[in-house]
Amino acid sequence: xxxxxxxxxxxxxxxxxxxxxxxxxxxxxxxxxxxxxxxxxxxxxxxxxxxxxxxxxxxxxxxxxxxxxxxxxxxxxxxxxxxxxxxxxxxxxxxxxxxxxxxxxxxxxxxxxxxxxxxxxxxxxxxxxxxxxxxxxxxxxxxxxxxxxxxxxxxxxxxxxxxxxxxxxxxxxxxxxxxxxxxxxxxxxxxxxxxxxxxxxxxxxxxxxxxxxxxxxxxxxxxxxxxxxxxxxxxxxxxxxxxxxxxxxxxxxxxxxxxxxxxx
Numbered sequence: 001x002x003x004x005x006x007x008x009x010x011x012x013x014x015x016x017x018x019x020x021x022x023x024x025x026x027x028x029x030x031x032x033x034x035x036x037x038x039x040x041x042x043x044x045x046x047x048x049x050x051x052x053x054x055x056x057x058x059x060x061x062x063x064x065x066x067x068x069x070x071x072x073x074x075x076x077x078x079x080x081x082x083x084x085x086x087x088x089x090x091x092x093x094x095x096x097x098x099x100x101x102x103x104x105x106x107x108x109x110x111x112x113x114x115x116x117x118x119x120x121x122x123x124x125x126x127x128x129x130x131x132x133x134x135x136x137x138x139x140x141x142x143x144x145x146x147x148x149x150x151x152x153x154x155x156x157x158x159x160x161x162x163x164x165x166x167x168x169x170x171x172x173x174x175x176x177x178x179x180x181x182x183x184x185x186x187x188x189x190x191x192x193x194x195x196x197x198x199x200x201x202x203x204x205x206x207x208x209x210x211x212x213x214x215x216x217x218x219x220x221x222x223x224x225x226x227x228x229x230x231x232x233x234x235x236x237x238x239x240x241x242x243x244x245x246x247x248x249x250x251x252x253x254x255x256x257x258x259x260x261x262x263x264x
Contacts, residue, residue: 006138006142009135009138009139010139010142012095012135013091013095013135013136013139016091016094016095016098017090017091017094020087020088020090020091023087024084024087024088024140024143025143025146027080027083027084028084028143028144028146028147028150029146029147029150030080031077031080031081031147032146032147032148032149032150032151032154033150033151033154034073034076034077034151035151035154035155036151036154036155036157036158037073038070038073039155039158040158041066041069041070041073042070044066045063045066045067045070048062048063048065048066049063088136088140091132091136092132092133092136093132094132095131095132095135095136096130096131096132099131099132099135100131103131107124118197198234198237198238199234199238201230201234202231202234202235202238205227205228205230205231205234206231208223208227209224209227209228209231
């Protein structure tokens with residue numbers, strides 16, 4: 001996505017609900033530190049169990065303390081995830097209303113000549129429906145990227161305290177996956193943008209076949225088989241392109257995973 005539009009998306013979301021923005025940043029920062037906290041607690045728990053096994057008079061208090069702490073981290077992670085989901089749903093409802101109102105006002109004010117331009121319809125089709133989800137998607141992706149970066153940096157710092165080789169191996173496994181996710185995210189965006197015209201045409205044929213008024217004309221002129229064939233070709237073409245991209249994404253992810261496994 002263009003940086004200019006991404007900045008405007010952040011600004012729009014901030015104007016709608018600064019509380020959601022601050023809460024989301026806080027939750028992602030805390031959640032980003034969970035892998036490090038879990039790793040440290042697990043290490044201490046293993047050490048405590050080893051002491052119990054090797055000691056003549058074992059002390060179970062330390063082991064139970066870290067076991068309780070690990071269960072607390074799991075519960076806290078789940079709770080924060082549920083809170084984040086609820087906040088996301090609330091802000092998406094607000095954005096649906098605000099953006100839907102702006103789009104409707106814009107559509108009502110444009111000259112009638114715009115409705116004779118196919119590209120105007122294509123643009124309208126791309127932005128119509130699920131306004132909140134579409135606007136929130138890039139914003140949440142950036143916040144998730146920040147969370148992932150916090151987890152990665154803290155995790156690598158912890159491993160670096162033991163041996164620099166462990167940090168390098170972890171970075172080798174994480175960076176390619178991050179690059180693949182970014183690449184295929186862009187490809188999916190441009191694919192959906194490219195498919196807008198065919199999707200609109202497919203929906204139009206489907207509408208003609210099911211609408212009460214047009215159904216009379218379809219039957220009168222025996223256009224049903226033609227419309228069905230056109231709808232089927234367009235629908236299958238779009239679906240096959242999406243499936244091809246998904247297959248390519250999975251194959252690349254599996255290839256990266258296999259390469260890392262063989263390297264290790």
